[in-house]
Amino acid sequence: MSRKWSPQQLVDAELGTVSREVYVNQDIFQEELEQIFSRAWLFVGHESMVPNPDDYFVSRMGNDSVILTRDRQGQLQVLLNSCLHRGMRLCRYDQGNNRTFTCPYHGWSYSTDGKLVERAGELVGVPGFKTHYYGELDKKNWGLKSVAKLVNYKGTIWATWDENAPSFEAYLGDMKLYLDFALDHRDGSPGGSEMIGGVQKWRIPCNWKTAAENFNADLYHDISHRSVDVVGIGPGGKGRRDPTPNRVSISFKDLGHGLVGRAPYYEENPYTPIFANYPEVEQYYRKVYEEREKNLAGTMRVLHSVGTVFPNMAVHGRQPRTIAVFHPVSATETEMWRIYLVDKDAPQEVKDAARAYYLRYSGPGGMTESDDMENWCYATESSTGTIARTLHYNYQMGIGHAKPVPGLRGAVTTGEFTEENNRNYYARWAQFMEGRSWDDLMPTYDE
Numbered sequence: 300m301s302r303k304w305s306p307q308q309l310v311d312a313e314l315g316t317v318s319r320e321v322y323v324n325q326d327i328f329q330e331e332l333e334q335i336f337s338r339a340w341l342f343v344g345h346e347s348m349v350p351n352p353d354d355y356f357v358s359r360m361g362n363d364s365v366i367l368t369r370d371r372q373g374q375l376q377v378l379l380n381s382c383l384h385r386g387m388r389l390c391r392y393d394q395g396n397n398r399t400f401t402c403p404y405h406g407w408s409y410s411t412d413g414k415l416v417e418r419a420g421e422l423v424g425v426p427g428f429k430t431h432y433y434g435e436l437d438k439k440n441w442g443l444k445s446v447a448k449l450v451n452y453k454g455t456i457w458a459t460w461d462e463n464a465p466s467f468e469a470y471l472g473d474m475k476l477y478l479d480f481a482l483d484h485r486d487g488s489p490g491g492s493e494m495i496g497g498v499q500k501w502r503i504p505c506n507w508k509t510a511a512e513n514f515n516a517d518l519y520h521d522i523s524h525r526s527v528d529v530v531g532i533g534p535g536g537k538g539r540r541d542p543t544p545n546r547v548s549i550s551f552k553d554l555g556h557g558l559v560g561r562a563p564y565y566e567e568n569p570y571t572p573i574f575a576n577y578p579e580v581e582q583y584y585r586k587v588y589e590e591r592e593k594n595l596a597g598t599m600r601v602l603h604s605v606g607t608v609f610p611n612m613a614v615h616g617r618q619p620r621t622i623a624v625f626h627p628v629s630a631t632e633t634e635m636w637r638i639y640l641v642d643k644d645a646p647q648e649v650k651d652a653a654r655a656y657y658l659r660y661s662g663p664g665g666m667t668e669s670d671d672m673e674n675w676c677y678a679t680e681s682s683t684g685t686i687a688r689t690l691h692y693n694y695q696m697g698i699g700h701a702k703p704v705p706g707l708r709g710a711v712t713t714g715e716f717t718e719e720n721n722r723n724y725y726a727r728w729a730q731f732m733e734g735r736s737w738d739d740l741m742p743t744y745d746e
């Protein structure tokens with residue numbers, strides 16, 4: 300591809316500007332798929348989507364459809380959802396249970412039984428193998444493409460196509476603290492998390508980064524949610540959520556991850572009620588909080604946070620406790636996913652209250668998410684104009700005011716309002732888009 304642009308021209312992290320082409324140009328979008336989505340660790344799903352052998356769930360990695368499945372031996376697998384014969388989509392339903400994946404076009408079938416085959420996704424059935432192919436087709440070479448690496452991290456499944464990618468934990472760095480809080484609300488208690496219902500999926504006409512950066516950084520957009528705050532949809536009845544004092548922005552500048560919220564905290568007894576209008580539910584969360592305090596005595600803790608794991612997965616760390624994924628469809632279209640989490644062993648009334656609150660907050664019908672989507676979609680649309688796309692977005696807030704966060708490697712903070720997180724996110728984006736090697740991409744930390 301002949302490039303009319305270079306990552307350095309598009310992103311000036313020191314000046315705090317990003318070209319609008321980054322959000323609307325289809326050539327740049329294609330390059331993102333190759334340089335970022337073919338290499339980075341990506342969120343694929345949750346283990347509870349495939350609890351039994353032969354269960355499958357169709358997910359996405361970049362613009363590729365993939366099958367998350369649990370093989371007959373109970374191991375999780377992530378396979379490209381495309382038949383090796385002529386490319387037919389193997390799984391056309393969102394989820395189900397299949398003993399083999401049989402292609403509807405000519406009938407090739409692929410097994411995930413590790414007892415029969417050497418690796419999951421191996422080609423085992425070919426109609427006319429003896430008669431039409433004279434027994435000469437080398438089936439071992441025509442199995443489904445599998446991801447290079449896969450991890451189950453506290454119930455969430457992550458994968459990368461790049462066999463040279465670092466371990467998931469190295470990729471995450473100290474952002475782990477915040478991901479852990481969202482995934483494992485009780486920090487090591489045996490309960491773990493479960494999904495409430497299925498995955499909400501919907502498409503909107505905006506660039507995927509516009510959504511991702513909002514979760515990475517944007518405490519500044521409160522004015523957007525003014526109407527929701529006035530209505531009082533929070534479980535305390537006060538706003539869209541109950542107020543969180545002492546907020547900060549934290550960015551893992553070498554890795555591109557970032558978060559906003561009340562985190563980390565060192566104050567004595569910083570607990571604020573969440574579900575003030577639901578006394579039994581509030582009692583549960585107070586108990587959980589006290590347990591955590593006992594478990595985590597003397598360590599750095601987190602309370603409320605919203606953050607993005609580079610490139611396109613975000614978490615809400617307290618209430619609502621959710622995962623959001625921004626799948627790239629085109630430069631100006633994103634497939635949004637929302638997954639809602641709750642403690643597995645929580646009483647039913649806690650789960651019911653969480654579900655009711657999450658749904659009025661987030662997702663395609665959520666009042667808060669609706670505000671955000673309106674901004675993202677109009678921002679994308681009004682940046683596609685011939686003149687508009689020659690301009691740059693401004694990320695200059697708080698330049699020069701970042702300070703290291705004690706105890707968190709590579710992390711900086713600037714207090715409540717800053718665009719430092721965005722500058723670091725786009726600096727990371729440019730590093731990937733330059734095609735840097737992993738040696739170059741991964742900072743060397745002292746262990």
Ligand code: FES
Nearest residue numbers: 382384385402405
């Ligand atoms: Fe799948 Fe032909 S495309 S068997």
Ligand code: FE
Nearest residue numbers: 520524667671
């Ligand atoms: Fe918002």
